[in-house]
Amino acid sequence: MKKLLAVAAALFAASTFAQEPIRIGVITDRVGVSKPYSEPCTEGTLFGAAEINRKGGVLGRKIELLVEDDQSRPDISAALARKLIDQGAVFILSMSLTPATQQQQTVTMDAKTPQMTPMNSGDTLTTQLPNPYFWQTGPLGSIQIATLLAHARAQNLKRVALISDNSDLGQLLARFFRAGLEKSGIQIVTEEVVPRGATTAEPQMQKIRAVNPDAMFMAGVLTAENVLIFKAYRQFGLKFPIHSSYNLSVPVYMSVAKGLIDGVTFVDAYDPDKPEVKQFIAEYTKATGKAPFNLHGYGYDGIMLVAEAIRRAGSTDKEKIREAMQQTSYAGVMGAKGMKYSFPEGKRAGFDPDGMVVRVYEGDRQGRVVHVGQK
Amino acid sequence: MQDFLELAVSAAASGCIYGLIALAYLLMIRPTGIINFAVGEWAMVGAFGGYLLLSKFEWPYPLGMAAVLVFMLGVGWLTERIAVRPLVERGAPLLAPILALLGMLVVFREAISVSFPPDPHPVPYALGIQHQSFFIIAVTSVVFIGVWLFFERSVAGKSFEAVAIHRRAAALMGINLSRVTALSFAGGAGAAGLAGLLVSPNVSAHYLMGVPLAIQGFTALVIGGVGRVEGALLGGLLLAFAEQLTVRYAPLPAGYAQGVPLLLLMMFLLVRPTGLLRAK
Numbered sequence: 059m060k061k062l063l064a065v066a067a068a069l070f071a072a073s074t075f076a077q078e079p080i081r082i083g084v085i086t087d088r089v090g091v092s093k094p095y096s097e098p099c100t101e102g103t104l105f106g107a108a109e110i111n112r113k114g115g116v117l118g119r120k121i122e123l124l125v126e127d128d129q130s131r132p133d134i135s136a137a138l139a140r141k142l143i144d145q146g147a148v149f150i151l152s153m154s155l156t157p158a159t160q161q162q163q164t165v166t167m168d169a170k171t172p173q174m175t176p177m178n179s180g181d182t183l184t185t186q187l188p189n190p191y192f193w194q195t196g197p198l199g200s201i202q203i204a205t206l207l208a209h210a211r212a213q214n215l216k217r218v219a220l221i222s223d224n225s226d227l228g229q230l231l232a233r234f235f236r237a238g239l240e241k242s243g244i245q246i247v248t249e250e251v252v253p254r255g256a257t258t259a260e261p262q263m264q265k266i267r268a269v270n271p272d273a274m275f276m277a278g279v280l281t282a283e284n285v286l287i288f289k290a291y292r293q294f295g296l297k298f299p300i301h302s303s304y305n306l307s308v309p310v311y312m313s314v315a316k317g318l319i320d321g322v323t324f325v326d327a328y329d330p331d332k333p334e335v336k337q338f339i340a341e342y343t344k345a346t347g348k349a350p351f352n353l354h355g356y357g358y359d360g361i362m363l364v365a366e367a368i369r370r371a372g373s374t375d376k377e378k379i380r381e382a383m384q385q386t387s388y389a390g391v392m393g394a395k396g397m398k399y400s401f402p403e404g405k406r407a408g409f410d411p412d413g414m415v416v417r418v419y420e421g422d423r424q425g426r427v428v429h430v431g432q433k
Numbered sequence: 434m435q436d437f438l439e440l441a442v443s444a445a446a447s448g449c450i451y452g453l454i455a456l457a458y459l460l461m462i463r464p465t466g467i468i469n470f471a472v473g474e475w476a477m478v479g480a481f482g483g484y485l486l487l488s489k490f491e492w493p494y495p496l497g498m499a500a501v502l503v504f505m506l507g508v509g510w511l512t513e514r515i516a517v518r519p520l521v522e523r524g525a526p527l528l529a530p531i532l533a534l535l536g537m538l539v540v541f542r543e544a545i546s547v548s549f550p551p552d553p554h555p556v557p558y559a560l561g562i563q564h565q566s567f568f569i570i571a572v573t574s575v576v577f578i579g580v581w582l583f584f585e586r587s588v589a590g591k592s593f594e595a596v597a598i599h600r601r602a603a604a605l606m607g608i609n610l611s612r613v614t615a616l617s618f619a620g621g622a623g624a625a626g627l628a629g630l631l632v633s634p635n636v637s638a639h640y641l642m643g644v645p646l647a648i649q650g651f652t653a654l655v656i657g658g659v660g661r662v663e664g665a666l667l668g669g670l671l672l673a674f675a676e677q678l679t680v681r682y683a684p685l686p687a688g689y690a691q692g693v694p695l696l697l698l699m700m701f702l703l704v705r706p707t708g709l710l711r712a713k
Contacts, residue, residue, distance in 0.1 A: 089543065091641060093551040224688055250680075251688035255645020257450055257632055257673075260443040261680035264436050281553045282636040289562060289635060294439075310552040314637045 079122035083142030090130035102357025132161035176360025223278035263290035328352035359390035446566035449573035452669030453628035454650025473647025474541035479626025480633035509622025553637035658708020
């Protein structure tokens, strides 16, 4: 009898997995400027999909990822979105630059195909187009600055310097920083830009040194240019505190800015003490042989959110998935302890405004959480 | 005064990097007329060589530096054999090898992009963070003095100049044009690779680092002129000082100083297209 049951179970499993897989499109950047961010995010998604399939798939069907590389180019990106939809993708995960994700929306809105970015932070992605098929679960730039400012407020800052790079995202974040600082009544005494491809940031740091600010805020997202800033800061023996955007949460700084970043605070969406994070790190490390970091978590949460929505929808009907997605309430790897992704009525940005943390570099290591949320 | 001295050292070091890239262009343009925009990618390859040998395998700096230089000479020689010589031998127009080298630019970048993880890679300082600028200035000075002596004092160098002045006449005089072309590419790759190695402790080795260096070096070349070796260094220094003094002292909103190299490039192309130093 037991043998019969086992055979029946095996046959059942084989029949469900013999069904058409659920195809999910992934648009990532494998060679362009976003590659350092897109690649780990995509790895997290691949790991998540493998885990889902190992546990029986979704609605008894396997998840199949159709991965495309848009080089972060909006023109290519839109064409790839169309291609993925033609290939049967019922959902598209966008993991390249914000402008590329925005361009994909023109296609997904037209084709009524659900699309989500688990990593983009541009505030306008869900507001520029009335696209009910698009969601964003990466923490918005405005949440980052608000969290960092909440932490900085306790230090009674009056006069600060703001430094960024000339990338689109760096300038966008600088705008958020500027608005947030002005709203908080903190004076920006000087604002500097280190251009992409610079070989030094010494002139900019000399200007900042000359105005002797209470602290310096960093909005730049280009690693090499940020390292130039840290080098000049150390070379000049400067002492004012540095508060940085989430860009400093990428672990590459631990090697390329070795000896330069002790004491720098940065916004992150990753709390290493959170139980979900500990479990994720253990399982990912066991499966792949290397430890994940926050960007892997964005991708992992992304595919989990999609799978969860399809499960609740009970079918791969795009309209039903859209309705299920909008009702999301899910605790993932990212975010402060207890945070859940959700989309309040009429909103499609799902990262909790109080879900970010501020951490500090201790030596060359990303250290403890020193602040949670915007309060 | 302290500000100015700090800035002078910083600008001189940046100018040396631009100068080395300009030298790489010049070494190829003079005898062949070919503008090779892949010099930026050669600098990137040099930087990754530094990462592999100095960071990963922890070779002693002088040995690692020498190995990178030798490797880059080989890369330049090979590039000429693969992308330039077949076209020249078939009598293709000058534009053909320039386009082929643009293709090589993509090949170099993609080869590095798929061979290494996407993050920037650290390269150690030769003498520590405080002394890197002086090290860059010293190495660049040695390179420029060496190249100047080669062209001005050696018979081989004179043969380069002869080819630059009149290729056919030089060939009739028994100068091996193929060898001169191959050596000019090897020298160009050596200079560019060295620039990449020297700048990489500051900016890290990164697969997208090549294009900005290629643009800065080209601007320096236009300013200094393609006629003389010392023009490349002069152009690089002028460009770096203009950039950094503008950022530090000009009453411009943040970010506007980025336009300085472009303005200089346009100004020289319009007013003095031969650059500051003309060929003797």
